[in-house]
Amino acid sequence: MLDEVLEKLKADSTFQNNVTHWEVIPPRKGRYREIPPDIDERIVSALSEKGIERLYTHQYESYIRVRNGENVVIVTPTASGKTLAYNLPVIQSLLEDSSSKAMYIFPTKALSQDQQAELNETILSGNLPLKVFTYDGDTPTSIRISVREEGRIVITNPDMLHTGILPNHTKWIKFFKELKYIVIDEIHTYRGVFGSHMTNLIRRLKRIASFYGSKPQFICCSATIGNPLELSERLLEEDVVLIDDNGAPSGERHFIFYNPPLIDRVQGIRRGVVQESRRIAVSLLEGGIKTIVFARSRLRTELIASYIRESLDKFYKRGHNIEVASYRGGYLPSERRRIESGLRNGRIRGVVSTNALELGIDIGGLDASVLAGFPGSIASAWQQAGRAGRKSSLSLSILVASASPIDQYIIMHPEYFFAKSPESGWVDPDNVYILVDHLKCAAFELPFDKDEPFGGPAEEVLSYLEEGGTVRFTGGKWYWSDRSYPAEGVSLRTSTPENIIIVDTTEGRNEVIGEMDLSSSKMLLYDGAVYIHQGDQYIVDRLDLENKRCYVSESRENYYTDSIVKTDIKVLEVDEKTPACGIDAAIGDILVRSQATKYKKLKYHTHENIGYGEINLPADEMHTRSVVLLFSEDTLPGSYFRELEEPVQALLMEKLGNLFKNIAPVFLLCDPRDLGIAERVKDPFFASPSLYIYDMYPGGTGLSEGFVARLAEIVSGSLELVSGCPCRSGCPSCIGPSEAGFGESGQATGKNPKAITIQFLEKWVGTFRNEKESGF
Amino acid sequence: MKKKVVSDRRHILARRLGFVEKGLENRTTGRAFPEGQWPILGFKPIGDFSFVRQIEYRAEQLGIEDICSFDFSVRRLYEIQHRVVAARGRGGLAGRGDNQGSKAGLAGRGIAQGPVEKEREPKAVFYDAETTGLSSGTGSLVFLLGLAWTDGEMVRLEQYFLKDFPGEVEYLLSVKKRLEDFGLFVSYNGKSFDSHILETRFLMNRMQYRMGSQLDMLHIVRRLWASVIGSCTLQDIEEKVLGERRHEDIPGYEIPDRYFLFQRSGDWKTVRDVILHNERDVLSLIKLVHLVWKIIDGKREEVKRIAFDKASFGHYMARAGEPVAHRYLLEAHEAGGMKAGKLLSLQYKRMGEWDKAVEIWKTMLERKSLFAAIELAKYYEHRARDYERAISYVREVSRWNMPADKRTRGELVKRLKRLERLKVKKERPG
Numbered sequence A: 001m002l003d004e005v006l007e008k009l010k011a012d013s014t015f016q017n018n019v020t021h022w023e024v025i026p027p028r029k030g031r032y033r034e035i036p037p038d039i040d041e042r043i044v045s046a047l048s049e050k051g052i053e054r055l056y057t058h059q060y061e062s063y064i065r066v067r068n069g070e071n072v073v074i075v076t077p078t079a080s081g082k083t084l085a086y087n088l089p090v091i092q093s094l095l096e097d098s099s100s101k102a103m104y105i106f107p108t109k110a111l112s113q114d115q116q117a118e119l120n121e122t123i124l125s126g127n128l129p130l131k132v133f134t135y136d137g138d139t140p141t142s143i144r145i146s147v148r149e150e151g152r153i154v155i156t157n158p159d160m161l162h163t164g165i166l167p168n169h170t171k172w173i174k175f176f177k178e179l180k181y182i183v184i185d186e187i188h189t190y191r192g193v194f195g196s197h198m199t200n201l202i203r204r205l206k207r208i209a210s211f212y213g214s215k216p217q218f219i220c221c222s223a224t225i226g227n228p229l230e231l232s233e234r235l236l237e238e239d240v241v242l243i244d245d246n247g248a249p250s251g252e253r254h255f256i257f258y259n260p261p262l263i264d265r266v267q268g269i270r271r272g273v274v275q276e277s278r279r280i281a282v283s284l285l286e287g288g289i290k291t292i293v294f295a296r297s298r299l300r301t302e303l304i305a306s307y308i309r310e311s312l313d314k315f316y317k318r319g320h321n322i323e324v325a326s327y328r329g330g331y332l333p334s335e336r337r338r339i340e341s342g343l344r345n346g347r348i349r350g351v352v353s354t355n356a357l358e359l360g361i362d363i364g365g366l367d368a369s370v371l372a373g374f375p376g377s378i379a380s381a382w383q384q385a386g387r388a389g390r391k392s393s394l395s396l397s398i399l400v401a402s403a404s405p406i407d408q409y410i411i412m413h414p415e416y417f418f419a420k421s422p423e424s425g426w427v428d429p430d431n432v433y434i435l436v437d438h439l440k441c442a443a444f445e446l447p448f449d450k451d452e453p454f455g456g457p458a459e460e461v462l463s464y465l466e467e468g469g470t471v472r473f474t475g476g477k478w479y480w481s482d483r484s485y486p487a488e489g490v491s492l493r494t495s496t497p498e499n500i501i502i503v504d505t506t507e508g509r510n511e512v513i514g515e516m517d518l519s520s521s522k523m524l525l526y527d528g529a530v531y532i533h534q535g536d537q538y539i540v541d542r543l544d545l546e547n548k549r550c551y552v553s554e555s556r557e558n559y560y561t562d563s564i565v566k567t568d569i570k571v572l573e574v575d576e577k578t579p580a581c582g583i584d585a586a587i588g589d590i591l592v593r594s595q596a597t598k599y600k601k602l603k604y605h606t607h608e609n610i611g612y613g614e615i616n617l618p619a620d621e622m623h624t625r626s627v628v629l630l631f632s633e634d635t636l637p638g639s640y641f642r643e644l645e646e647p648v649q650a651l652l653m654e655k656l657g658n659l660f661k662n663i664a665p666v667f668l669l670c671d672p673r674d675l676g677i678a679e680r681v682k683d684p685f686f687a688s689p690s691l692y693i694y695d696m697y698p699g700g701t702g703l704s705e706g707f708v709a710r711l712a713e714i715v716s717g718s719l720e721l722v723s724g725c726p727c728r729s730g731c732p733s734c735i736g737p738s739e740a741g742f743g744e745s746g747q748a749t750g751k752n753p754k755a756i757t758i759q760f761l762e763k764w765v766g767t768f769r770n771e772k773e774s775g776f
Numbered sequence B: 001m002k003k004k005v006v007s008d009r010r011h012i013l014a015r016r017l018g019f020v021e022k023g024l025e026n027r028t029t030g031r032a033f034p035e036g037q038w039p040i041l042g043f044k045p046i047g048d049f050s051f052v053r054q055i056e057y058r059a060e061q062l063g064i065e066d067i068c069s070f071d072f073s074v075r076r077l078y079e080i081q082h083r084v085v086a087a088r089g090r091g092g093l094a095g096r097g098d099n100q101g102s103k104a105g106l107a108g109r110g111i112a113q114g115p116v117e118k119e120r121e122p123k124a125v126f127y128d129a130e131t132t133g134l135s136s137g138t139g140s141l142v143f144l145l146g147l148a149w150t151d152g153e154m155v156r157l158e159q160y161f162l163k164d165f166p167g168e169v170e171y172l173l174s175v176k177k178r179l180e181d182f183g184l185f186v187s188y189n190g191k192s193f194d195s196h197i198l199e200t201r202f203l204m205n206r207m208q209y210r211m212g213s214q215l216d217m218l219h220i221v222r223r224l225w226a227s228v229i230g231s232c233t234l235q236d237i238e239e240k241v242l243g244e245r246r247h248e249d250i251p252g253y254e255i256p257d258r259y260f261l262f263q264r265s266g267d268w269k270t271v272r273d274v275i276l277h278n279e280r281d282v283l284s285l286i287k288l289v290h291l292v293w294k295i296i297d298g299k300r301e302e303v304k305r306i307a308f309d310k311a312s313f314g315h316y317m318a319r320a321g322e323p324v325a326h327r328y329l330l331e332a333h334e335a336g337g338m339k340a341g342k343l344l345s346l347q348y349k350r351m352g353e354w355d356k357a358v359e360i361w362k363t364m365l366e367r368k369s370l371f372a373a374i375e376l377a378k379y380y381e382h383r384a385r386d387y388e389r390a391i392s393y394v395r396e397v398s399r400w401n402m403p404a405d406k407r408t409r410g411e412l413v414k415r416l417k418r419l420e421r422l423k424v425k426k427e428r429p430g
């Protein structure tokens, strides 16, 4: 069917006019090995029931390596049988030794539950005597004991391990004594600050295991990432073997880059990504193609899904029945399960999702994926595209560009996309902020012996902690000596786990229909907001932040709502101001406030603005640490800055911000998402042009301090990067893409932003390089 | 270059922890425990780091007239709690206590399910632990354990004190040796807190010890007084129920810090209040058990002066199958309590005493009880087969104009339809 559709698309000249690139990725033959002879009969027959008579080479290799006692990291695309690759050796070993146990760690609760379902249904087929349990915040108290006592495979997430399991490890004695394998899936999510937390959590986990005399082996899995081996070795602090030679077959894949047509040539306005994606998805679905659409926000997900359903309803009258679901965070687990199984068994033919389905949730094979906008990273784009495609058949992915500069850059420069390797992940587990937090937790869990290491030597931090009275050194050991439960005060993630429960009160009902995290709810569930849930439309009657409830009732408005969010930064306290690289760098505490104060009412389909409403909700505040680069007039770089015209100053500031966000993670071993950037040409607080680089984790994780310490390297590195970049006027890898048609129509400043940036950086680097050469 | 990185790190560390930066070399780690002070309050060393203090009270000093019946009451209270928990277990809930303190645990230790066997009775101990943490988890230690038990006409109290962390093994060994004398462990919130922490300590030191059957007074106390006095800490109970007031008491949340201060200073005075607090808690627990038994017994004049939630307590006793339940439920019903009426009528219904049940429902109906109306409708439909009357009760509900949820409304409509069908059928001869 898909080949017919592709033929049609090829012949369709209106469609072709908007295609900027059509990549055909040739099919790959599968490479197989026989099932190893030592594998238990029961597993062999369970596999055979699923139609598996041979293993892919990478499954075979991981089996041999794991059984050989090696730590492995498996990196193969979606739908390549990764789950089996790690389950096979684990299940075999667990069957051989009836006391041994395994722990599976997934980054989110949703993924854990999905895995449990998959393990029970497909892998074990109910015939193997292995109990698999999920242990997370949702596990009822009544079954927690049996999980601890009887679970052979316990599935959990980092947060539960951190606050629930490790600080209460004596309840898990039986489990830890016999802990043989730890499977960590989706390790690419553990990068930057989150990854640094994860490394420390793994240190704690190993410490407890060793207290009970076990030394578990690790099996990691990752989606596409630039440096999987390096990342997993940093996370585990052990040797790891990389398994990335994918033996699974794949069909021919077509990857089309689609730029919506211009509707206003003069102003350069294109047709919207929502309607274009809908149109493409509908024609695929009508052609009988199982399709997934990825949207960039929850709101867009619901909008696109509703539009698709409406269009198909017209079609449905012609005698077809195509069910299309939307999928995003905030649905009830039962609803999520229903959609997932509907997709697997084919009842649901189409789904519109946020990046929630980008990760490994099993939704079976799909034929086509439509990316409604570039998802922000090369790795994500491949991951989303990879959701379409089965072993042997043809598949299609279409990237539909939005109007944003980055989308426009990618769509116009497909060679950039196809040549660029996916982003790398970094971690810095010895970041003092993070290390201190985890050392406290570790000391609570088990006293430290005098010379016991934690990653590196722990004595320095412990002695600082003793001075504060949280630990006590006596009898050759460091003991926790504080009344608190330290894990409670340490969050592994940027956002708080608090959720708002959404309650439908239509006609006296009192039914929970979904949930949403606290800070998003202020942007999406304000009084008067239209809330769309699986195509049903509700209006928010009242958001009760205190009781964490949002009351909604069914509505039939002809509009949806979108809030206008303003973010500002307030300097709370400047701790120090140090000269660095010829300028001044201030470090201090700031408050980042995001507040939705108004919302727009937008008419469905036309997206025409038909009114406004007020939002009266407290701002979302984050107290964090920031470094502020001050380009004051009395410094040399500041004076170069002042020489530029004002609009150019603003442009340069923005470009420097993008550049630092791209390059600083390499030096700070964090992730771009860990850094917030704000630029102010006129800064009311410092009274000079200021560039803020702040920590996205509340309270900060030492990135600001690190930034100053490595400023010279970062600035020189930036110059190197931007001048070596093959782009003409900026691209996502360097200073960020510029508006389309820059230079020709003489937009904005009329100057090439890349040239401006290079010139400025050369002068700036000159100021501190000279200092060095002159014998400083 | 290397040195610079280290100093940056130290600088960040100091800032993070809120200190003025100092060199590591000058820091005094592992301060020796200050020596030279004799323990106070009669503590005697039982090891390098552990101390014990022993006190005796005459039973009547604690208001106990008859030790034998007091011992008996402790075991009866345990049985009652056990039967309630078991009843809840049948309702689908199972918790740690259910499989620990239930049949096996008991029978093994000599308390039979029925009447108390005179021989092989497990000895009861009242206990309360002071810990270094406010929550459980492996980082909280027990540094003071108060135990009390009856012995002849006396009540003996022992407090075990741990001076510093390295002494925990010897401390736990002495504690274990004493605890092994007992088979029933009476506490206030000890079942889910103190006992867990204590058992965790044994595991952390690679030892095995599990307390036996638990009688946790918190549960029954909540039934008795939560609706009357609100918060039910042992201090609240002392003050508002036992009518006693602590003058120089230390709030519970300050206890860990006092202990840490003691560890740093070696000054026994810092923990004096903690030790007295613990002693007081154990003694109050004994008095509390005594009082609760008197209420269950119900014979004494003095009990009548004490206010408690008769409906909720009656319900609790009903679940334990105690005859006294009936009396308190009746009293509560007569005082106008709907919940008590409901429970009482259901009891009558179960026993087949329909007249009494109907009488209660009719009283409740006057107070617009939906439950009573439905029960009456059911009664007249199934037992009296007087459909007209049954219909009249369902209709009665609709006149109240009460906001009922969808399901209830649906059920009422269904019931009405059925009754009308039955009525027609009955009226039609043949």
Ligand SMILES: [Zn+2]
Pocket: A725, A726, A727, A728, A730, A731, A732, A733, A734, A735
């Ligand atoms: Zn570039």
